[in-house]
Amino acid sequence: MAILYKCRHCKQLLGTIKQDIVDTRSLGWQTLSNEDRKEMIQYGANGEIEMYVICEDCQETLEHNPHYHALDSFLQ
Numbered sequence: 906m907a908i909l910y911k912c913r914h915c916k917q918l919l920g921t922i923k924q925d926i927v928d929t930r931s932l933g934w935q936t937l938s939n940e941d942r943k944e945m946i947q948y949g950a951n952g953e954i955e956m957y958v959i960c961e962d963c964q965e966t967l968e969h970n971p972h973y974h975a976l977d978s979f980l981q
């Protein structure tokens with residue numbers, strides 16, 4: 906099973922984790938609400954898991970342009 910980390914804003918692939926058995930606890934998923942989980946975690950057609958996070962570039966952009974948060978839903 907592979908987990909692909911992608912930026913939810915720019916869709917950049919940030920990293921890939923390949924594991925036979927994924928311990929979701931080690932990924933911190935239990936700290937997410939069900940809503941966050943639905944939003945952040947998606948299952949790809951080949952059985953891979955796509956995790957939507959935020960990359961450093963977008964994080965920086967958001968920090969310098971807080972109003973971008975309001976645009977979040979338009980970008981998805």
Ligand SMILES: [Zn+2]
Pocket residue numbers: 912913914915916917959960961962963964
């Ligand atoms: Zn990004």
